[in-house]
Amino acid sequence: MRVIVIGGGMFGASAAYQLARSGAEVSIIDHVHPGKATMAGAGIVCPWATKIDDPEWYEMYAAGGRFYDQLVAMLAEDGETEFGYRKVGALVTSSDAAELRSAGERIARRVGTAPEAGDVRLLTPKEAQGMFPVLREGLEAYFIPGGARVDARLLSAAMVRAAVKHGAQYRNDYVTLELANGRVRCRDGRGQHLEADEVVVAAGAWASQILEPLGITHPVKPQKGQIIHLRLAGVATAQWPVLLPMTSHYMLTFDDSRVVVGATREDDSGFDYRVTAAGQAEVLAAGMEIAPGLVNAEIIETRIGFRPAGPTTKPIFGRIPGIEGLSVGNGLGAGGISIGPFAGKLLADIVSGRTPEMPVAAYAP
Ligand code: FAD
Structure with a gap:
């Protein structure tokens, strides 16, 4: 399966890493806009004190925090240990x-x-x-x-490098999307058509822009x-x-x-x-x-x-109904360093056709 992941922030880097680990042929394409959230994020991972009490959001936030131990072990297997996590x-x-x-x-x-x-x-x-x-x-x-705290710049770079070790390709480019016979199609910055079975939009605060030509009003x-x-x-x-x-x-x-x-x-x-x-x-x-x-x-x-930032604090991820081959991972808001790695793993499962390890219907686009 060939997958293009658009965006190399917390969401995209994690989804790409997990997809590459499970054997998909992954291309990560990241424009690195000024203001990429992952480059500025503080790096706090401590879900238990928050005043926000949306139970579905909290479940994801807490699971995201818990996932870090697993992520650290996984990245260590891939030779990545330096990302300021303590x-x-x-x-x-x-x-x-x-x-x-x-x-x-x-x-x-x-x-x-x-x-x-x-x-x-x-x-x-x-x-x-x-x-x-x-x-x-x-x-x-x-x-x-x-x-805990983590350096999100280093962590996202470590996930991208680890994905590359599992065969992924990384490039710095700006891509656009279009519809062709009910299917999403991706073009690179020079207008070249990029072949893929699946496209994952993890484009952070820019996701609404890239989805608009597909007729999608995305609320982030x-x-x-x-x-x-x-x-x-x-x-x-x-x-x-x-x-x-x-x-x-x-x-x-x-x-x-x-x-x-x-x-x-x-x-x-x-x-x-x-x-x-x-x-x-x-x-x-x-x-x-x-x-x-x-x-x-x-x-x-x-x-x-x-x-x-979405209309609620909940992340938004999963397949976009009605368009073949299109998924989104977005809406991480103020908690994306905590939630992103785990949500990226759940999204990788969805894209690969595996059953995610927790119910995800509440976060569907
Ligand atoms: P981003 O990191 O923004 O990545 C999206 C990427 O997509 C960008 O690189 C962009 O260039 C790329 N892209 C977009 N469109 C295209 C295109 N057409 N072609 C190619 N590439 C494209 N969370 C916590 O859990 N703890 C914290 O302590 C914390 N502190 C924060 C402090 C600040 C000041 C901020 C701003 C955020 C903080 N967060 C924190 C939240 C967290 O940083 C974000 O939720 C998370 O980084 C979002 O990741 P993302 O991958 O969705 O988006």
Whole structure:
């Protein structure tokens, strides 16, 4: 079976990797638009604290987090081990005592069926600061040992490389789709027709554009996120936990004294690939409010990503009815680094005609 996967972000890289592993002849074609979400994503994988309570979405989010252990083992078999994945744990905190209590109850309920989260415990402000030294004083926090972070740029590249080891081809190009006798047909940037039995559209926030010529109104839009990378020179940040203050902002660290503070959520942004004064101000203010120890940190860069945001938080994947050979993997929204690898595997099963390991009807396009 020849499969073209359009998009090499979290969804496309994973679907392509799983398809290639199972013996399909895969071509990954990625334009790498400025604002590719996977290039900007923070990298938090900690499903148990979220306030969003859509059960179908949460099931996928939790399964996505759980899948990481399997993915790490699978990639290790293919010689890929360097993608910044570490179970550093997560600190869930709030300056509002009632909110912290309700977060604690929610986490306790969820980790009851998720042993991979580890033994959650409430830390004193001093203990919390001991783990995350720039944290504001006086904040209690729940510590979730199984919380993790990953470098999504490196992970998606590792999945693509592993797919190539299994025979996939990768190319940087912009493709378009058209209909021919009820079947999807793909053309490359020079207008050349590309032969395939199956086409998988994993085109992130650009999916609606590529599907439009097929007469499909796809409900996914870009939601812009501006996210700031800081450096705390000389500080060993590698083991700091992810910090979730129960607002739309958060913090995580990487090995190179890097502290990442996220992020704006700008609906109706279009593809406005600019760092704005308001975006910087919002993220820095939120970061320094929860972690005043960052005031002297150096600003390294601001990344911009367009989250593929659907009408609900649920991802959208599966075959497009009425058009032969066409599938879509999309709508990952703000949780795609957590969900994408697992959803990509489910989609690979659907495209290959295998039964996915969990019910997927709720996510059908
Ligand atoms: P993308 O990564 O955008 O990839 C789509 C690709 O398709 C692009 O490279 C594009 O160029 C390509 N493409 C489109 N059209 C064409 C075409 N016609 N031809 C060829 N190629 C095409 N999730 C988490 O779980 N945890 C987090 O901590 C987290 N933090 C985030 C922080 C920010 C600031 C942002 C923006 C997102 C964050 N996310 C997080 C969400 C996550 O990053 C996204 O949901 C995920 O990366 C989306 O992956 P994707 O493959 O669907 O899309």
